[in-house]
Amino acid sequence: MSGLGTRGRVLVAAATAALLAAVAVGYVRLAAHRRPAGPPAPAAANREQLTLAPGPRLLTVTNRHLAFVPAADPGGARTVADLECVRAYAAAGTGVCLHPDSAWSYRLVVLDAGLRQRRAFPVPGLPNRARVSPSGRMVAWTTFVGGDSYNSGGFSTRTGILDTRTGGLVDSLEEFAVIRDGRPYRSADVNFWGVTFAGDDNRFYATVSTDGRRYLVEGDVAARTVRTLAENVECPSLSPDGGRIAFKRAVDGDPGKGWRLSVLDLATMRVTPLAEPNSVDDQAAWLDGSTVAYTLRQSDGRPDVWAVPADGSGAPRLLVPEAESPAALG
Known part of the structure; x- marks a missing residue:
């Protein structure tokens, strides 16, 4: 991309691209930024901080482990x-962790506020x-999968x-009826990813791809339906x-x-x-009503969490070095 300024240029990380190629994901953009040499050392174990209960903290993943930082001093x-x-x-004392059992085997683990397992199953x-x-009631997840003979878009998801x-468990949103442009729609190439929930625990938004196009959809869990709202909207995150x-x-x-990275009213x-001028291949997270956080990767593939105003003003700032999957707990 052009217009990268002093904060680096978008790079393709070979290691990450190779990993995603294994599941037929053909594109990943990585960003290099000016940043500190490394993250602060982990604090000594503090049981008072190891909680998902609401409070002025950020949850991240650091070196493939859950990590907590103060919202007032995220760096x-x-x-x-x-x-x-x-x-x-x-959110609200409920956590979701996609936990590795082996190099190619994962479990979804639902956690309570004290990081105790409530439920787990393979994905x-x-x-x-x-x-x-x-x-804290509803949990959603997306994985890249391979082997679908119908797939012609370069990757497949669950x-x-x-x-x-x-x-109640929905194994795949592909079970839901799709309304595209106001009409019932069926196709073998439908893929969903990037769920975000509304406050009523029934309505949600997600991305659906089909016929070479990507749409924002609004979904209804009870009715088991989704309807398209707009094109070229991926990985939505509701304010x-x-x-x-x-x-x-x-x-x-x-x-x-x-x-x-953009915001839709x-x-x-x-x-x-x-x-943010760099390519953002992430599902952003709202820190509050005016700021979103997201992951960018360095040239060697290591992640950093950045934040930017949600109204298009200001400039990106490094939030949590060498971390990813941000979530505001407060």
Whole structure:
């Protein structure tokens, strides 16, 4: 991409691309930024900090482990838990961890506020996204999978939803009926990814790809339906007020050119590009009503968490060095 300024240029990380190629994911953009030489050393184990209970802390994944940092000093010392996760998220005292059992085998683990396991089951493929609804009731995840003969888009996904209160499980959103442009739609090439929940624990947003196009969809868990809202909206993240969606937008409609982090106003459908100039291949997380956080990778593949104003103003700032999967617990 052009316009990278003094914060580096977008690079392709060979190691990450090779990993995703194993599941037929043909594109990943990595960003190099000016940054400190390394993250602060982990703080000594502090049981008071090892909690998913609401409070002024950020949850991240650091070196494949859950880690906690103070919201007031996210670049400072972090408290690292024993639990290994490649993706994680939390809200209202409920956490989700995509835990590696082996190099190519993973489990979804639902956690309580004290990091105790509430439920666990295997998930296919390579973990990619994880989310928890604002109330802590609903959990969603996305994995990359391979071997689908119908797939012609370069990759295939599985996205599921778990109701932690009732135990109801949707193994794949491909079971849901799709309404595209106001009409029922069926196709073997449908893929879903990147769920974000509304506050009622029933409505959600996600990305669906089909026929070479990517759409933002609004879903209804009870009705088991989704309907398209807009094109070229990937990995949505609903704002705390429920009125905006942070997302990645393919440059010129071509994911091969990278993605621009943007915000969609659901009332007007107006799109605002954010001040991050580098390609962001992540599902952003709202830190509050005016700031979003996201992961960018260094040239060697190591992740950093950055933050940027949600109104298109300002400039990106390094939030948590050498970390990923941010979630605000406060």
